[in-house]
Amino acid sequence: xxxxxxxxxxxxxxxxxxxxxxxxxxxxxxxxxxxxxxxxxxxxxxxxxxxxxxxxxxxxxxxxxxxxxxxxxxxxxxxxxxxxxxxxxxxxxxxxxxxxxxxxxxxxxxxxxxxxxxxxxxxxxxxxxxxxxxxxxxxxxxxxxxxxxxxxxxxxxxxxxxxxxxxxxxxxxxxxxxxxxxxxxxxxxxxxxxxxxxxxxxxxxxxxxxxxxxxxxxxxxxxxxxxxxxxxxxxxxxxxxxxxxxxxxxxxxxxxxxxxxxxxxxxxxxxxxxxxxxxxxxxxxxxxxxxxxxxxxxxxx
Numbered sequence: 001x002x003x004x005x006x007x008x009x010x011x012x013x014x015x016x017x018x019x020x021x022x023x024x025x026x027x028x029x030x031x032x033x034x035x036x037x038x039x040x041x042x043x044x045x046x047x048x049x050x051x052x053x054x055x056x057x058x059x060x061x062x063x064x065x066x067x068x069x070x071x072x073x074x075x076x077x078x079x080x081x082x083x084x085x086x087x088x089x090x091x092x093x094x095x096x097x098x099x100x101x102x103x104x105x106x107x108x109x110x111x112x113x114x115x116x117x118x119x120x121x122x123x124x125x126x127x128x129x130x131x132x133x134x135x136x137x138x139x140x141x142x143x144x145x146x147x148x149x150x151x152x153x154x155x156x157x158x159x160x161x162x163x164x165x166x167x168x169x170x171x172x173x174x175x176x177x178x179x180x181x182x183x184x185x186x187x188x189x190x191x192x193x194x195x196x197x198x199x200x201x202x203x204x205x206x207x208x209x210x211x212x213x214x215x216x217x218x219x220x221x222x223x224x225x226x227x228x229x230x231x232x233x234x235x236x237x238x239x240x241x242x243x244x245x246x247x248x249x250x251x252x253x254x255x256x257x258x259x260x261x262x263x264x265x266x267x268x269x270x271x272x273x274x275x276x277x278x279x280x281x282x283x284x285x286x287x288x289x290x291x292x293x294x295x296x297x298x299x300x301x
Contacts, residue, residue: 015082
């Protein structure tokens with residue numbers, strides 16, 4: 001690995017915290033990995049970096065390995081990162097999904113937030129075509145549109161969602177009533193080629209993430225200091241509150257069914273081929289299982 005610097009992809013929510021801590025505490029470096037994690041404020045950055053091959057490793061939305069499964073070198077889900085913490089928020093007066101019919105609704109294409117919106121509407125007998133969808137790339141643009149009253153609803157993740165709640169937004173859904181409690185939000189992925197050719201580096205990354213998670217549980221506020229630069233304008237108290245709604249978890253082996261349970265929704269949204277079966281190779285927990293087997297039982301979460 002010497003001399004080769006890995007660009008780590010990551011999302012814009014606090015569910016990426018184990019990666020931020022692993023970078024900030026030098027845990028990847030301890031494993032012999034030279035990495036950098038740039039700041040992103042565009043929801044599509046993760047998918048773009050994976051698709052172009054700029055990044056072979058990092059954290060991504062848990063639906064991304066399914067959506068990209070039919071690419072030549074798709075990302076493979078190898079471990080978890082963070083749970084839940086996404087929501088469909090509405091303006092006062094829109095307290096049921098049915099009330100959104102014909103209304104402008106903001107979301108982010110090919111993200112779990114869009115899938116959650118789809119499922120919330122479907123649970124009330126509506127489709128995404130029954131609302132006026134407005135897709136955003138940047139978080140700030142979407143939040144300002146909501147504040148200006150241009151949207152009846154908006155999907156957001158922590159820590160951004162809580163700010164709008166404090167300003168009066170109503171939580172129409174936090175996903176748990178549809179997907180279960182818990183469900184994954186962000187996961188650790190490696191490109192199929194990287195996983196095939198460099199499994200030891202993937203294992204090293206998993207070890208770094210597991211060590212980061214242990215630090216987060218032991219001292220959340222100290223760990224969160226590594227996330228501050230990725231959330232300009234937020235203070236430590238806000239991030240600490242957000243962490244309670246979007247906790248870190250690397251071992252998500254028991255959540256595999258929830259990941260694949262989104263397949264029909266992805267097909268309905270035209271994000272995956274309509275005639276394809278769910279790609280079982282998109283999830284590979286074997287290396288995670290090997291690392292967990294080396295941890296004493298009392299520490300194995």
